Amino acid sequence: MPTCPRCHQSVDAQAIACPHCRTSLKAYGHPGIPLHRAGSEEYLCQSCIYDQDDTCNYPQRPYAKECMLYTNQTPLAAQRSKASLDVSLTLWIRRNAGWLILLAVALIIILRTFS
Numbered sequence: 001m002p003t004c005p006r007c008h009q010s011v012d013a014q015a016i017a018c019p020h021c022r023t024s025l026k027a028y029g030h031p032g033i034p035l036h037r038a039g040s041e042e043y044l045c046q047s048c049i050y051d052q053d054d055t056c057n058y059p060q061r062p063y064a065k066e067c068m069l070y071t072n073q074t075p076l077a078a079q080r081s082k083a084s085l086d087v088s089l090t091l092w093i094r095r096n097a098g099w100l101i102l103l104a105v106a107l108i109i110i111l112r113t114f115s
């Protein structure tokens with residue numbers, strides 16, 4: 001369940017305003033248009049994917065405190081990080097293939113010796 005950005009109480013995902021502190025949670029009072037809010041010390045653009053890829057032309061960029069289109073870049077960064085890890089692991093396996101085969105043979109010999 002989402003939480004209110006101001007009072008951090010749980011709120012219904014469709015709520016137009018927080019029932020605890022009355023903060024607006026949707027733009028134009030429409031339940032289908034989320035209104036994202038920054039914390040007191042930060043701007044939304046700092047972590048928005050549209051600032052990262054330089055496709056945003058909103059006038060409030062890069063100091064947006066409220067925005068309907070804000071999209072957190074973390075999922076994309078996490079995907080890139082995972083892809084980078086996959087590539088690194090593949091390269092490491094290719095570089096050390098000889099040692100890995102030798103290790104596998106040694107393990108087979110050890111297992112056969114003690115079985």
Ligand code: SF4
Pocket residue numbers: 044045048049050051056057058060061062064067068069070071
């Ligand atoms: S979409 Fe909103 S939060 Fe994202 S960069 Fe533009 S103004 Fe900032």
Ligand SMILES: [Zn+2]
Pocket residue numbers: 004005006007008009018019020021022023
């Ligand atoms: Zn609230």
